[in-house]
Amino acid sequence: MKTFIENMPKAELHVHIEGTLEPELSFALAQKNGVTLNAKTPEEMIAAYNFHDLPSFLDIYYAGMSVLIGEEDFYQLTMAYLTRAAQQNIVYVELFFDPQAHTSRGVSFHTVISGIDRARTDAATQLNVECQLILCFLRDMSAESAMQHLMMAEPYIDKLVGVGLDSDEKNNPPEKFSAVFAKARDMGLKLTMHCDVNQDNTLEHIRQVIEEIKVDRIDHGVNILASTELCDLAKAKKLGLTVCPVSNKFVVQSLTSKEIKDMLALGLTPCINSDDPSYFRAYLNENLVALQEEGGFSKQELVTLVENSFKASWLSEEGKAHYL
Ligand code: HPA
Ligand code: ZN
DSSP states (O other): OHHHHHHSOEEEEEEEGGGGOOHHHHHHHHHHHTOOOSOSSHHHHHHTOOOOSHHHHHHHHHHHGGGOOSHHHHHHHHHHHHHHHHHTTEEEEEEEEOTHHHHTTTOOHHHHHHHHHHHHHHHHHHTOOEEEEEEEEETTSOHHHHHHHHHHHGGGGGGEEEEEEESOOTTOOGGGGHHHHHHHHHTTOEEEEEEOTTOTTHHHHHHIIIIISOOSEEEEOGGGGGOHHHHHHHHHTTOEEEEOHHHHHHHHSOOOHHHHHHHHHTTOEEEEOOBSHHHHTOOHHHHHHHHHHHHOOOHHHHHHHHHHHHHTSOOOHHHHHHHO
8 A cells, every 4th residue: 555655646735845844954054054953963853843733833833944044945945845745756736835934034035935936947847846836824923914925926926826824723713814815816816724623713714714715725624524514515616625634643633534534425625735744754655654554545545535636736627637
């Protein structure tokens, strides 16, 4: 099964570039940029990854970004992930990046997007990995800040496929960003939002993303299973749900294999993703292997999950046909 999973050409739709920062690269960039890290070795850094919920993960995730300063740093980070993706037989990626987590430290939007986009272009020719970018807003920052960043992105619009919403969900409902997402849609961008597992008001948040924001996809969204009405809506709209098993294991102590099976049985469109693979120590193949081991997924079910990634992607119809 492991070899079967490794050999399948795959897509990944839910991976945060900042969550791919490996400790070794962190140390190299810290030395280059004169940044002091808390840990003395990569092993010590990994040993301190003891998250048990979303906020405890986010604290470590944001602290880790302090080493990313110049355009070349963002290039190296992105090239390292896309190289890893190629090794995992991932042929297509939709990649999140969090510009506010960088501009708030004095790194310009131009620096961030230029480095990431240069790697994206090089990966297409050098690695045969196709990649599109999703600008993610931080929901624990203001809607005004999100709108300012959308305006900053306007000159780079041809480099983006969509916008997303991540970070701490508590007291930050989707509707806080209604105007920002409406504007993004007018600009021709696709829309997705995180509805992390077991957050406060999760069903109301899922309802808002479907009915009010009218997203094109939902990130995580596992709690949808508690509402027949929302499941029926998601099914009718063929909304992809980008589930992240190993990430869920950290946040809710479960790989959610039963929930993923239930989604398949209901005719929903779940797909499997790594979220923050460096922090959770599992890239896409490791997520699929762990899921298969826990849930006893058949080869056909694994193929369906991988096909769902392409179906839920924001490739053109011709682009999808090329891979499916
Ligand atoms: N949830 C919310 N915010 C995030 C995540 C996540 O899984 N990963 C990076 N930022
Ligand atoms: Zn995520």
